[in-house]
Amino acid sequence: MYQAVSPPASIVIASRESALAMWQAQFISRQLGLLYPQTRISIMGMTTRGDQILDRPLADIGGKGLFIKELEQALEDGRADIAVHSMKDVPMSLPEGFMLAAITEREDPRDAFVSNRFGSLNELPEGAVVGTSSLRRESQLRFRFPHVRVEALRGNVQTRLRKLDEGQYDAVILAAAGLKRLGLEGRITALIEPNESLPAVGQGALGIECRSDSQHLPDLLRPFYHDETAKCVLAERAVSAVLGGSCQVPLGAYAEIGEGKMRLRAFVASPDGKLMIRAEELGEPDAYSALGNLVAQRLLADGAGEILSGLS
Numbered sequence: 001m002y003q004a005v006s007p008p009a010s011i012v013i014a015s016r017e018s019a020l021a022m023w024q025a026q027f028i029s030r031q032l033g034l035l036y037p038q039t040r041i042s043i044m045g046m047t048t049r050g051d052q053i054l055d056r057p058l059a060d061i062g063g064k065g066l067f068i069k070e071l072e073q074a075l076e077d078g079r080a081d082i083a084v085h086s087m088k089d090v091p092m093s094l095p096e097g098f099m100l101a102a103i104t105e106r107e108d109p110r111d112a113f114v115s116n117r118f119g120s121l122n123e124l125p126e127g128a129v130v131g132t133s134s135l136r137r138e139s140q141l142r143f144r145f146p147h148v149r150v151e152a153l154r155g156n157v158q159t160r161l162r163k164l165d166e167g168q169y170d171a172v173i174l175a176a177a178g179l180k181r182l183g184l185e186g187r188i189t190a191l192i193e194p195n196e197s198l199p200a201v202g203q204g205a206l207g208i209e210c211r212s213d214s215q216h217l218p219d220l221l222r223p224f225y226h227d228e229t230a231k232c233v234l235a236e237r238a239v240s241a242v243l244g245g246s247c248q249v250p251l252g253a254y255a256e257i258g259e260g261k262m263r264l265r266a267f268v269a270s271p272d273g274k275l276m277i278r279a280e281e282l283g284e285p286d287a288y289s290a291l292g293n294l295v296a297q298r299l300l301a302d303g304a305g306e307i308l309s310g311l312s
Contacts, residue, residue: 008081013029018157023181027206068083090207106204107181112175118171124148135248139271142274146273249311260285264281
């Protein structure tokens with residue numbers, strides 16, 4: 001029923017060249033090949049500005065949108081047909097002329113604690129050095145464990161693990177999904193539950209982007225659209241959109257559906273973790289956008305606006 005339109009002769013996937021990004025593109029490529037065996041699928045690897053600048057935090061150089069601008073340029077130029085992203089890297093507003101054709105089923109959304117010396121965050125002693133690239137993780141770490149040192153950690157997954165193994169850090173916090181997708185699940189010392197470290201908006205899900213004037217691609221990509229994941233991710237993105245979520249804002253949001261209801265949790269914090277505002281609501285999964293707006297307004301009513309104004 002998905003092949004109401006004829007598949008094209010070829011589909012070019014734009015992807016970052018990191019091992020994780022290429023895994024994601026190859027995963028989508030394999031699935032496309034199974035769905036449309038007559039179509040030639042190829043991947044165009046690209047190095048983005050976000051990959052090139054590794055000596056400064058993302059918050060200082062323009063945010064996660066730096067990971068996808070070059071891919072969108074390839075779509076606009078016609079060099080590629082689709083781009084595959086980690087949803088947590090996708091800005092809340094896409095440029096005019098682009099659309100998310102699919103949000104895939106979510107992998108493990110949790111953060112992962114990785115250490116060669118300690119078994120969990122609770123075991124970290126005074127002055128232990130924890131590496132992370134995320135203000136969201138940093139603020140939650142500082143809130144719960146003010147005795148540890150949090151230091152910036154950039155680079156791809158393998159680079160971050162190498163820095164840990166070299167002794168530059170006592171522990172690092174990474175997305176569990178990325179480690180699992182790369183076959184590095186064995187490096188996970190402990191998974192961090194959402195009540196301890198609320199995930200990033202969209203963490204664990206992939207998004208497939210194309211030009212909004214593509215006549216057939218949205219229909220061809222419909223099999224990748226996972227309804228439950230999409231509703232959860234869109235609820236999370238609604239929270240972030242209201243709050244101006246970006247790499248400059250220590251913000252997390254996580255939605256899950258159980259027994260017919262969506263539970264949406266979110267927080268906004270100061271980077272030092274001394275101020276943290278949390279909100280949680282239950283609602284109908286189909287009302288994901290309204291639920292996200294409600295949680296965002298709850299955060300603002302409880303003082304998130306003051307935190308956000310202090311970041312600008």
